[in-house]
Amino acid sequence: MRIKLQEKLIFLLNRLFHRLYGSFAELAAAKTGAEAYFQWEFEQAERSYSAFRPCINLQDKSVLDVGCGLGGKGLFYLQKGARTVTGLDISQTNLRIARSCFAERQPDSSQRPSLVVADAAAMPFADNSFDTAISTYTFEHLANPARVLGEMQRVTKPGDGVFISFPPYFSPWGAHLTDWIRFPWCQVLFSEKALLDVARAIEETEHIHASLPDFARIDLAGAVELPHVNKLTVGGFERVLRASPLEVVSKTYRPVGVEMAGILRPVLSFATKIPLLREVFTSSVVLISRKLG
Numbered sequence: 001m002r003i004k005l006q007e008k009l010i011f012l013l014n015r016l017f018h019r020l021y022g023s024f025a026e027l028a029a030a031k032t033g034a035e036a037y038f039q040w041e042f043e044q045a046e047r048s049y050s051a052f053r054p055c056i057n058l059q060d061k062s063v064l065d066v067g068c069g070l071g072g073k074g075l076f077y078l079q080k081g082a083r084t085v086t087g088l089d090i091s092q093t094n095l096r097i098a099r100s101c102f103a104e105r106q107p108d109s110s111q112r113p114s115l116v117v118a119d120a121a122a123m124p125f126a127d128n129s130f131d132t133a134i135s136t137y138t139f140e141h142l143a144n145p146a147r148v149l150g151e152m153q154r155v156t157k158p159g160d161g162v163f164i165s166f167p168p169y170f171s172p173w174g175a176h177l178t179d180w181i182r183f184p185w186c187q188v189l190f191s192e193k194a195l196l197d198v199a200r201a202i203e204e205t206e207h208i209h210a211s212l213p214d215f216a217r218i219d220l221a222g223a224v225e226l227p228h229v230n231k232l233t234v235g236g237f238e239r240v241l242r243a244s245p246l247e248v249v250s251k252t253y254r255p256v257g258v259e260m261a262g263i264l265r266p267v268l269s270f271a272t273k274i275p276l277l278r279e280v281f282t283s284s285v286v287l288i289s290r291k292l293g
């Protein structure tokens, strides 16, 4: 009975938030084709890169892009002056698409990132192989974030940077269900089972993911937990970080909706300073760190 009520409420809220807006409308459009998604990643790169300013400088650096997706950000890092970019991803499909997007966009093969299919928890690189390691929008998907952070530390040279940003689990869209459920904080308000049942019901009638290309598709059939996310919270990441030998240069909790907040901006920023509120009012955690010599 309770489940039924939850499902009804989810459908109701979904109707109220029926329109995708801003970056979600752009993301939904990008998912319909590899080229469009690559371009979306490339355009988003400026935004995620600026979160690491002023500490990031890729000029002449060897850069590792952990969880590189279709590689759009890697191309951006080369344009920022990186000497080399290596994109690492666990998905063969993604890297096959990345290869063809690079060939299309960059005729000079020496100006393309190189690509490695591997699990970031066991990187096939020697210690101190790269000047800089960057990972954006990936830590929330990893099976073992602590191991990946350890690997990023291991393969990076002392003195330079390990840069990470990711949206924590209780952030507005942390459930990663926006293709079906379009209101924020759905995972805070409702049970996973109710969310999955509603998402499956919507998929059955609207075939949203069935019509997407492989790289963008999430299979909800039989899922008992939210697929595609590891539920890494701000607190969980802090624990991972405390156990790491990396030196933290800065750690920022970017508040939700800060671009549109106007006079509410200081209130939202203040919310991210209070541990429990921080979990729900942080849209992304931004870490700038370095390996000690």
Ligand SMILES: C[S@@+](CC[C@H](N)C(=O)[O-])C[C@H]1O[C@@H](n2cnc3c(N)ncnc32)[C@H](O)[C@@H]1O
Pocket: 041, 066, 067, 068, 069, 070, 073, 088, 089, 090, 091, 094, 118, 119, 120, 121, 135, 136, 137, 138, 141, 142, 143
């Ligand atoms: C949402 S995409 C992020 C792509 C890109 N970094 C960006 O900012 O747009 C997350 C990527 O992480 C990759 N990934 C997930 N688990 C991984 C792992 N254990 N090792 C390497 N890559 C992984 C996925 O295949 C996916 O391409």
